[in-house]
Amino acid sequence: MSLTALSTAESVPADVPLLRVAGLTKMYGHLPGCLDVSFEMRAGEVLGIVGESGSGKTTLLNCISGKLPPTCGSIAFNARRHGLTDIYALSEPDRRRMQREDWGFVHQNPRDGLRMRVSGGANVAEPLMNLGQRHYGAMRSATTDWLGRVELDLARVDDKPRNFSGGMQQRIQIARNLIHNPRLVFMDEPTGGLDVSVQARLLDLLRELVRDMGLAAIIVTHDMAVARLMADRLMVMKGGHVVETGLADQVLDDPQHPYTQLLVSSVLQI
């Protein structure tokens, strides 16, 4: 991986990766989820994982984000508290705390990532409370600040998520996952299920936020346009294997693997 370090945050020494995945394999019984995946990520880098349905994208994401222990291989993350550590070697409370402090996870379906029974404002403020913030006024202003940054109507801060449209719910979810200033954000099809105009605005917003905050992000998508817009680097998966990896423009403009060529050529042109 010579093409990894595009930008590095000052706090992280350039030679220490933010995330190092080595030989990651997940088997579901005798069925492969993902096979022998290895890569490194630096701070501030956006990695796109593309591929067809069933190619192992989501399995890979779940393994990396600590939700699904892999069958073999290791995932080391450079956490604020622990330095570069294997996340599955941490004790459960330590791992959960690291997930709360250093990570965000944007689900495809906002219902999976939001608490539907509490207001949008409380959803956005929850990560702060999980990190020990106990001052209502401070949380309230941080929440309104973030709802402004994701371009939501501040008058609706106390509405329940079910009263928002899909695109707005997704914006709430994004605010909720960025408010605690994470180091790494996982996004599973963040714009899936949204119409193209809403999708475009959301992507624009996401790209801006990620650039402004110098966030590292892993974006799983089957949408080549999303990959092109968001990702610095791409990994193409098929049948659980990573078949091609490289800079996003390079992979999309000059695909080498037959499957990548098929994938790129099957994007509809208008």
Added chain:
Amino acid sequence: MTAPPTTPNAPANSEERYYNYAYLDEQTKRMIRRAILKALAVPGYQVPFGSREMPVPYGWGTGGIQLTAAIIGPDDVYKCIDQGADDTTNAVSIRRFFATVADVATTEDTGAATIIQSRHRIPERPLEDGQVMVFQVPQPEPLRGLEPRETETRAMHAYAEYGLQYVSLYENISAFGRIAGGAGYPVLIDERYLMSPSPIPKFDNPKMDMCPAILLFGAGREKRIYAVPPYTRVRSLDFEDYPFEVQSWEQCCALCAATDSYLDEVVLDDQNNRMFVCSDSNHCATRRAQGHAGPMAGHSLAHLDEEPAQ
């Protein structure tokens, strides 16, 4: 309950009584006592126990009745209150139950009781050393409303991850401008376990802090027992800029003029007439016997306590 054919002075476990002393069999009481000891050893932790079928439906105090049955002895003096009152149907029935199955003396006097079973209230009179307070709990899990997964709430208790509970307080403030939860207000026991203090009003939360009595909580349907041992710190959750506060009333008690007790609003007619009276009937009666008189003293409601309690 159909009365079993008893000779009045027969010991409760003699053959003609048809049931064991205090209703439950000895093995069950032993199992519950073990759970109680564990609960006392880990204050605020919800100990699972094998809850039994009781002769009342779930929701009528099966958890509290099992706790009482496990700890009661012939020397105890038993008091049972419901919403603070000694004379409501539920309280009278449970008190009569234990008078029958455990041969204990019953009382309405908070100071004279050794075991006080309650739902919804802690008596106004401060509890003392040697007293045991038994609470009937419908939902022992304070995080349930926000996190439906039991596996997840258990992990949150295990790792003391209680940020989620503050989400409900945050919701309250953003909706009502204050922490509005009136009952079952979450508390932190000895700065470790988050606990739901049964649905007692938050007015009673401060009474649990450093309380000399043992506080036992039993949830029959949910099969959980938890406890606060004597002299344990009990802190109600709050925000730095929205500190915990209890309910207050502009009126005093209409019958006994108490200004420091929890008041129930009683609607008198359809002309918007109402009165506020002490929810703790024993406290109110005691004060009236001492000569305190509120603005509506002598009202017909004040004579209710002249009916004999069972």
